[in-house]
Amino acid sequence: MGTPDYINKIVILGAGSVATHLAIALDKSGYKISQIYSRTSGSAELLSLKINSEYITDLKHLDTDADLYIIALKDSVVECLIRKLFVNGIVVHTSGTLPMAVLKNMSSSYGVFYPLQTFSKSRSISFDHIPVCIEASDPRTLQSIRLVAQNLTDKIFEIDSEQRQYLHLSAVFSCNFSNFMYVVAADILKSRNINFEILIPLIREFLDKVSVMDPWDAQTGPAIRDDGSIISRQLELLDTFPEYKEIYRQITEKIIDRKNKENNP
Amino acid sequence: MGTPDYINKIVILGAGSVATHLAIALDKSGYKISQIYSRTSGSAELLSLKINSEYITDLKHLDTDADLYIIALKDSVVECLIRKLFVNGIVVHTSGTLPMAVLKNMSSSYGVFYPLQTFSKSRSISFDHIPVCIEASDPRTLQSIRLVAQNLTDKIFEIDSEQRQYLHLSAVFSCNFSNFMYVVAADILKSRNINFEILIPLIREFLDKVSVMDPWDAQTGPAIRDDGSIISRQLELLDTFPEYKEIYRQITEKIIDRKNKENNP
Numbered sequence: 001m002g003t004p005d006y007i008n009k010i011v012i013l014g015a016g017s018v019a020t021h022l023a024i025a026l027d028k029s030g031y032k033i034s035q036i037y038s039r040t041s042g043s044a045e046l047l048s049l050k051i052n053s054e055y056i057t058d059l060k061h062l063d064t065d066a067d068l069y070i071i072a073l074k075d076s077v078v079e080c081l082i083r084k085l086f087v088n089g090i091v092v093h094t095s096g097t098l099p100m101a102v103l104k105n106m107s108s109s110y111g112v113f114y115p116l117q118t119f120s121k122s123r124s125i126s127f128d129h130i131p132v133c134i135e136a137s138d139p140r141t142l143q144s145i146r147l148v149a150q151n152l153t154d155k156i157f158e159i160d161s162e163q164r165q166y167l168h169l170s171a172v173f174s175c176n177f178s179n180f181m182y183v184v185a186a187d188i189l190k191s192r193n194i195n196f197e198i199l200i201p202l203i204r205e206f207l208d209k210v211s212v213m214d215p216w217d218a219q220t221g222p223a224i225r226d227d228g229s230i231i232s233r234q235l236e237l238l239d240t241f242p243e244y245k246e247i248y249r250q251i252t253e254k255i256i257d258r259k260n261k262e263n264n265p
Numbered sequence: 266m267g268t269p270d271y272i273n274k275i276v277i278l279g280a281g282s283v284a285t286h287l288a289i290a291l292d293k294s295g296y297k298i299s300q301i302y303s304r305t306s307g308s309a310e311l312l313s314l315k316i317n318s319e320y321i322t323d324l325k326h327l328d329t330d331a332d333l334y335i336i337a338l339k340d341s342v343v344e345c346l347i348r349k350l351f352v353n354g355i356v357v358h359t360s361g362t363l364p365m366a367v368l369k370n371m372s373s374s375y376g377v378f379y380p381l382q383t384f385s386k387s388r389s390i391s392f393d394h395i396p397v398c399i400e401a402s403d404p405r406t407l408q409s410i411r412l413v414a415q416n417l418t419d420k421i422f423e424i425d426s427e428q429r430q431y432l433h434l435s436a437v438f439s440c441n442f443s444n445f446m447y448v449v450a451a452d453i454l455k456s457r458n459i460n461f462e463i464l465i466p467l468i469r470e471f472l473d474k475v476s477v478m479d480p481w482d483a484q485t486g487p488a489i490r491d492d493g494s495i496i497s498r499q500l501e502l503l504d505t506f507p508e509y510k511e512i513y514r515q516i517t518e519k520i521i522d523r524k525n526k527e528n529n530p
Contacts, residue, residue, distance in 0.1 A: 075494075075495070076494075097495055097498065116463060116464070116466070116467055117466060117467055117470060118467060118470055118471065118474075118485055120474075123474070125470070129466055130466055131463050131466060131467075155463075155466070157459075157463060159459070162457070163457045163458075163459060165498070165502060166453050166454065166456070166457045166459070166502060167454065167457070167459060167463070168499075169453055169499050169502050169503070170449075170450035170451075170453040170454050170459075170464065171450070171464060171467060172486050172487065172488075172499065172513075173446045173447075173449045173450040173453070173509075173513075174446055174447050174449075174450035174464050174467070174468055175464075175467050175468060175471050175485075175486070176484065176485060176486030176487075176488065176489075176520075177443075177446045177486075177512075177513075177516050178442075178443035178444075178446040178447065178468070178471070179443075179471050179475065179480055179483055179484055179485075180480075180484065180488075180516055180519070180520055181438045181439055181442045181443040181446065182438075182439050182443065182475050182480035182483075183480045183481045183484060183523070184435075184438045184439075185435035185436070185438040185439035185480075186435075186479065186480050186481070188431050188434055188435040188438070189431065189432065189435050191431070192427070192428045192431045192432070193428075194422075194424070194428060194431070194432060194435075196475075196479075196480065197476075198381060198396050198398075198420075198422055198432070199381070199435065199436060199439050199440075200475075200476050201381070201382060201394055201395055201396060201420070202381055202382055202383060202396075202436060202439070202440055203439055203440060203443070203472060203475075204472060205382060205383055205390070206383065206440050206443070206444050207468060207469060207472050209383075209385075209388070210444065210447050210461075210465075210468075211462075211465050214451065214461075215444055215445075215447035215448045215450075215451050215461065216448045216451070218444055218447075219441065219444055219445065219448060220383055220440075220441060220444075221437050221440070221441030221442075222437065222441075223437075223441065223445075224441075229340075229341075230340070230362055233362065233430070234433075234434050234437065237430060237431060237434050238434070243519060243522065243523075244438075244519070246515065247442075247515060247516065247519060248437075248438070248442075250511065250512060250515060251442050251445055251512065254445070254508060254509070254512060255441075255445055257508065258448070258508075
């Protein structure tokens with residue numbers, strides 16, 4: 001038995017967004033997806049039709065002969081699988097937060113295959129440049145996982161379980177929280193009958209900046225200029241948005257603090 | 266005298282980033298920039314060389330014959346000009362925060378020409394799709410300003426002084442504060458020896474999403490899923506970043522609040 005060096009046949013556990021995008025990309029790259037497993041049939045059936053695979057809703061029908069099992073399920077569901085899944089092939093999960101070790105009783109070869117991207121079923125996305133973070137129980141398994149990743153993307157990062165937790169945390173700040181800043185902006189604009197699209201070119205320019213420079217060097221605005229009169233005026237405007245006033249105050253304070261710390265280390 | 270319908274000759278007051286980008290774009294569009302005014306000579310001289318203009322550091326040498334005076338100076342400096350500048354042409358400022366009325370003693374025709382973009386002198390940028398927000402003392406002046414804007418961009422918005430303040434506030438959230446979320450992410454990653462570039466594709470996908478959908482509909486992450494176990498785990502990780510823990514807690518809370526309010530209006 002042991003680890004197959006070359007992955008041929010893959011089983012996907014899960015039929016959500018990550019499972020769907022991954023299954024389609026792997027299918028396109030020439031891998032045989034033999035099964036899609038999901039506890040409920042709807043999405044699994046749909047996905048299995050798309051990639052000409054079979055779907056199962058009970059693990060007792062699991063194809064025990066696959067080279068790779070990709071668990072793309074919610075963290076809590078992955079934990080439920082722990083006492084139910086034992087296979088000979090490699091088992092990986094796709095979670096940003098679960099340690100690799102949760103898989104250690106499922107197979108002798110296990111690892112992580114974490115695509116750092118946000119997927120919605122309705123938006124198609126090319127895998128070509130999506131960062132994939134990999135980790136494995138041993139060098140041979142790592143090499144097998146790396147080969148699969150290489151067939152999908154040119155951005156492969158070897159990231160251990162501890163780093164991955166911080167990576168996920170930083171993604172929450174840089175994506176979920178920065179998106180919430182857009183939500184606040186949209187709420188403010190809506191109250192004055194201005195469409196959010198007016199901000200898109202400005203937001204895009206900021207993003208282009210941080211693609212080429214350190215985000216801190218790209219920081220602008222009243223806080224980093226420590227422009228007290230604009231800050232007080234904007235806090236006044238926020239009287240009509242009390243739910244966002246404290247966020248404004250706090251982030252402004254953190255920006256000023258960080259600048260001061262830098263000037264007086 | 267009165268307002269010239271068609272703007273021919275322009276004086277730029279200021280030699281900072283906005284003044285520089287605007288002067289270069291106007292020069293390219295065929296306008297004659299007769300003078301650059303700045304209190305100090307360095308940047309003004311450099312800019313005047315670029316666009317084959319003259320520069321002055323004293324308002325007593327001001328070209329009194331221009332059709333349009335664009336004040337692209339810091340807000341506090343604009344306020345200093347109030348008792349010093351009187352002209353026949355149209356006067357506009359480029360500020361996101363100053364009311365149009367601060368210009369009312371400088372000319373009978375005045376207005377605002379606010380390009381909603383972040384400019385750094387070192388990054389060249391095309392004006393073609395930069396939103397320009399305009400406002401004027403009267404319809405005829407508005408029409409003259411609009412013609413100038415049309416020669417620079419295809420995105421012109423008529424925004425009054427009150428709206429402009431909220432627009433500027435929303436830009437602080439959506440650009441400065443979201444950029445600070447990147448700063449936090451970069452700090453966290455750096456502590457684990459991970460390069461910030463790993464996040465760029467993810468951030469870019471979020472931006473592409475909000476270009477086509479409401480930011481709130483694009484919101485993802487542990488907060489909107491109200492995923493208590495990930496939130497507590499991430500708060501633990503933030504014990505090593507106490508300066509950012511409160512931001513995490515507060516934004517998470519606001520996202521959960523907004524979701525609950527939506528579900529139970």
